[in-house]
Each structure stands twice: as structure tokens, then as C-alpha cells.
Amino acid sequence: MGSVRRASKALPRYLAFLEYDGAKFRGFQRQNLGERATTTVQDALDEALETFTGNRGAVASVGSSRTDVGVHATRNSAHFDCGRVGKDGSMDAYDSESVRRGLNYHLKSRERAMRVTECVRVDTLNPTFHARHDAVSRRYRYEILVGDRDDGGSVFDRDGAWYLRAVVASDRGAKQTSSRRYTTCEATGLDVDAMRRAASVLIGKHDFSSFRASGCQAKSPIRTITSLDVVSRTTEWPSPEARGTRQEVSVRVEAPSFLYHQVRLLVGALKSVGAGDLTVDDVRELLEAKDVSQAPQMAPAHGLYLMDVGYLPNYASRTPFSKAKNTDTDDGEGDDDL
Numbered sequence: 001m002g003s004v005r006r007a008s009k010a011l012p013r014y015l016a017f018l019e020y021d022g023a024k025f026r027g028f029q030r031q032n033l034g035e036r037a038t039t040t041v042q043d044a045l046d047e048a049l050e051t052f053t054g055n056r057g058a059v060a061s062v063g064s065s066r067t068d069v070g071v072h073a074t075r076n077s078a079h080f081d082c083g084r085v086g087k088d089g090s091m092d093a094y095d096s097e098s099v100r101r102g103l104n105y106h107l108k109s110r111e112r113a114m115r116v117t118e119c120v121r122v123d124t125l126n127p128t129f130h131a132r133h134d135a136v137s138r139r140y141r142y143e144i145l146v147g148d149r150d151d152g153g154s155v156f157d158r159d160g161a162w163y164l165r166a167v168v169a170s171d172r173g174a175k176q177t178s179s180r181r182y183t184t185c186e187a188t189g190l191d192v193d194a195m196r197r198a199a200s201v202l203i204g205k206h207d208f209s210s211f212r213a214s215g216c217q218a219k220s221p222i223r224t225i226t227s228l229d230v231v232s233r234t235t236e237w238p239s240p241e242a243r244g245t246r247q248e249v250s251v252r253v254e255a256p257s258f259l260y261h262q263v264r265l266l267v268g269a270l271k272s273v274g275a276g277d278l279t280v281d282d283v284r285e286l287l288e289a290k291d292v293s294q295a296p297q298m299a300p301a302h303g304l305y306l307m308d309v310g311y312l313p314n315y316a317s318r319t320p321f322s323k324a325k326n327t328d329t330d331d332g333e334g335d336d337d338l
Contacts, residue, residue, distance in 0.1 A: 011081035012093040013123035015131060015315065016061075016103065016116045018045070022072040023159035023302060024113035029066040041067075044114055045078060048106035052099070053082045064131040064309045065138055068261070070301030072160070075308045079122065079131040096121050125314045134317050137226070137310035139254040142267045143303045146189045146247035162303035164190070164271070166246060189247040190274030192232040198273040198283040199228040199251075202266060208259055209290035211269070213298070216260035221290070223262065227254045230270065249274070252307075265292070267299035 020041050030042040042061055049059040061078040082099075086092040094102075100119035107114050122129040143161035147153050153163040166189055205224040212221050231250045251267050269286060272278040278286075278296065286294055312318070 011083045011091060012121055013079055013081050013129060014096065014099055015077055015079045015120045015122045017118040018076045018078065018114065019074045019117055020072065020114035022067060022070045024111060027067060027069045028063055041114060044107060044110055048103045049080055049082060051106045052102040062131050064135045065306055067306055068301055071304045071306065073306040076306050077131050077309045079129065093121060122315045126316055128317055129315050134311060134315065135309050136312055136318060137254055137256055138258060138306065139308040140263050141305045141307050142251040142263065142299060144249040144271065148246065159302050162300055190249055192230055192249060192274065194280065195230040195270045195274040198270055198280045199230055201280060201284050201287065203228050206287060207290055208262055210286050210292050210295055211262045211265040212259040212292055213261035213265065218259055221259060223255055223257065223259060225253060225255045261298060263304060264299045265295050268296050271299065272296040
């Protein structure tokens with residue numbers, strides 16, 4: 001069903017916006033494991049759809065962005081076709097709000113790790129609407145925490161941010177750590193101004209082969225980053241003692257689409273600049289090298305959030321002309337799989 005462009009003549013098409021805790025799922029995309037294990041976001045959504053409609057095995061969703069294991073979302077999206085048989089035997093549409101409420105009712109067994117935040121009937125606006133093909137932008141955010149604890153920081157943050165332990169320069173050799181949960185940086189924290197200068201190098205249309213993980217099946221490494229910013233802030237929630245955090249850094253990026261692991265590789269490079277391991281010129285040379293083997297450590301998945309998926313007004317389709325001229329609309333397998 002993922003390759004079907006036009007909605008069924010008999011069934012209305014809906015677009016659902018989803019938020020979920022990536023730590024509770026094995027990524028977004030359904031896995032071909034034979035018997036369904038309901039461990040991915042798509043599995044959970046499809047199971048809820050089947051239960052809500054009573055059509056076992058007959059309803060399947062199509063996602064816009066296939067987030068990787070551990071990656072969170074505050075506003076991913078997926079479309080699906082469903083309806084109910086009316087008294088006269090014709091196919092009637094559900095009210096969109098009823099679909100949202102019904103899905104959330106059947107998703108409540110998911111440890112409150114996933115919910116539908118909005119549901120829109122789209123076939124009345126655009127009969128050929130497709131959640132993935134018609135998306136015109138994706139916006140991501142990556143969270144980094146810098147503190148002085150050696151245990152990965154507060155338990156409230158361990159599945160939601162990359163924790164960097166700040167150590168003095170003389171201790172870096174003895175205490176260097178590179179685990180999935182945290183690594184080290186200078187005691188002064190990250191140089192956010194340097195990170196911003198490096199980010200400016202990456203904005204625009206480039207060959208991002210140096211920020212494209214092996215296994216990426218997108219047809220082209222050319223992507224256009226429309227915005228990339230680094231924001232630093234300080235907070236004391238839930239408490240400075242429990243958190244042990246000196247600095248919070250948020251990397252925010254937007255583009256029509258991304259390559260496999262592109263955002264995490266970009267964040268890894270920016271973090272290296274902030275930690276003093278790379279210079280802005282090094283990032284420029286890395287971009288020009290078009291060689292991912294030269295990239296620094298990729299940021300772990302659990303600090304990444306898909307914040308929004310954008311569409312044209314009234315969920316209009318992207319035109320064939322824009323698809324032909326804009327390589328960012330590459331719909332190859334692996335594209336935007338973060």
C-alpha cells in the first residue's frame with residue numbers, strides 16, 4: 001500500500017499527526033518479520049487502526065518520515081484509508097475527531113508512549129494526497145546536555161538527550177568516554193559561537209556525501225538545508241543537584257528531506273567543533289571531501305526529535321515540475337530514515 005498514490009474509490013483518506021517516545025519502539029517503519037511483533041510505531045498505529053475499524057489486516061498506514069530506533073517525534077505524520085459501511089451498504093466516512101479519539105483509545109496500552117495529536121480527512125482536499133511524497137519540509141531538533149556527572153546525568157534525560165560530561169583538559173586522556181549515552185568535552189562546555197559558525201557552512205544546497213551513512217539508498221546525495229541553528233540555554237529542572245547540568249544546547253535544522261543519518265552526522269560534527277576537536281575550516285573541508293569515513297562520531301539517536309512535517313496549503317500535491325527540478329524530493333528507499 002505504501003506505493004499506492006491515489007486513495008481507494010471506496011475509502012476516505014486521512015492524515016494523522018503523531019507524537020511518540022522513540023525509546024519505546026524499534027523505529028517507525030514496519031519490519032518484515034513474518035508474524036507482527038508490534039514493536040515499531042507503524043505496527044502500533046496499524047494495529048490500532050485495525051481494532052478501531054474492525055478490519056483485521058485490511059488497514060495499513062503510510063508514513064512521511066521513517067525515524068530510526070530511539071528517535072522521537074512530536075509531529076510525524078502518516079496517511080491511511082478507512083471508512084465504515086452505512087445502513088444502505090455504501091461506504092461512509094468517519095468524523096476526523098472520532099478517528100483521533102478512537103486511535104488514542106486503542107493506543108493507550110502502549111505505555112502512553114504514543115498518541116495521535118491531530119487527524120484530517122484529506123481526500124476531499126486532494127484525492128491523490130500522499131503523506132510522504134507530498135511533504136515539503138521536515139524540521140528536526142537535537143538535544144545535548146553538558147554536565148559534570150560521570151553517570152550520564154539525570155534519569156529524566158537519559159532517553160531524551162546526548163549527555164556530555166565536562167572534564168578539565170588534564171583529565172581528558174584518562175577519562176575519555178565514548179558510549180551510547182554520554183561522552184566528554186572540555187570543562188568550559190561547548191563553544192556555541194563556533195558551532196554556529198560551522199553550521200553556517202552547511203546551510204544551502206550541497207553534496208552531503210560526508211554526512212550520509214553507509215546503507216543510504218537515496219538516489220542523490222544532494223540536499224538543501226534551509227535552516228540550521230544552535231541555541232544554548234540554562235535550566236534547573238527538575239533540580240540542579242539531580243540534573244548536574246551546566247549547559248543545554250539545541251541544534252535545530254530544517255530541509256525538504258534528509259539522507260540516512262544525515263542529521264545525526266551533522267550534529268556529531270557540530271559537537272566536535274564545540275568541543276574544540278574540529279575547526280570551522282575542518283567542517284568545510286569535510287563537506288568538500290564527500291567522504292563519510294572522515295566524519296567524526298555520529299550523535300546517538302536518543303537526542304533527536306522530529307518536530308514537524310510540512311505540507312502545502314490544503315495538502316496540495318507537489319507538482320511534477322518541482323519534483324524534477326528539486327533533488328531534495330528524492331523518494332528513494334532510505335531517504336529521511338534518521
